[in-house]
Amino acid sequence: IKKIGVLTSGGDAPGMNAAIRAAVRTAVTDGLEVFGIHRGYSGLLDEDFTSMDYSSVGGIMERGGTILRSSRCEEFRLEEGRAKAADILKKHGIDGLLVIGGEGSLSGAKLLMEEQGIPVVGLPGTIDNDIALTDMCIGVDTCLNTCVDTIQKLKDTASSHERAFVVEVMGRSSGYVALASGMAVGAEAIIIPEIPVNYEEIADKIWRERKRGKINCIIVVAEGASSAYTVARHVEHRIGYETRITILGHIQRGGSPTAFDRVLASRMGYASVKALEENEAGTMIALQGGKMVRVSLEKILSQKKTIDMELVEMAKILS
């Protein structure tokens, strides 16, 4: 391996810049040439490349988003698109590619290697934490901290007005963000796609709390389970609790990464270059029990990450 490319793809996640910085600096230190590819697979197909060196990634670790920018690319979903991408990489002499992104982006990377023979290594970058066989993805911790900050503020106003707040968080078809942020704020109810929702039970619980003298109520709902509007309607209809809704939306993807995300992304960036150098392409760098490990993309993408049922039980007991 002499020349590598690095790109960020799909929904951005805080910490992606730290991963880029670590990958570039590790590669440069090892004598490799590095190309930053702008706008994910779209930029790859447009040959939107920039040569990167040690100093071109200075001062980026603390920045949210991704300096390489990102996209969701339709053309790359097709085999012809991936063949074109492989030709472009070969033309530029790029013999290894690092892809930082979520499930869709990693699936594209896997196909690029399988069909076109381009050595790729993936890094899990998504706030959803929905990638199997890694304990955490880049961006999750920052996202959770943003959720907690915001919901805590909603709790203040909820208490003043004795209201219930239904807060909708992201996560695509995963309930992880809802479960973890809901636990962290002591939400009265957490609704996630992995568990069938029982509005009767939720309403009873909220009513009991209310009668006990609790003056606020927070219900966190994962976007993959239901909408804040639907949940609020159920609560108001059943127990007449005055309810407001907040959809956190893309605020969850922004902001300066937490120390945890900076360290995680740096470790992953470093490990991804080492994997390419040691001919371990076709893998993704994962965090397992505190360690960086290489797991085949095939294995990761053939399974769905499950939710920890013990956490679900715990959340119910503690709130």
Ligand code: F6P
């Ligand atoms: O995958 C990250 C994510 O933020 C999901 O949680 C959400 O469903 C989706 O991306 C939103 O995508 P977009 O930014 O394209 O609206």
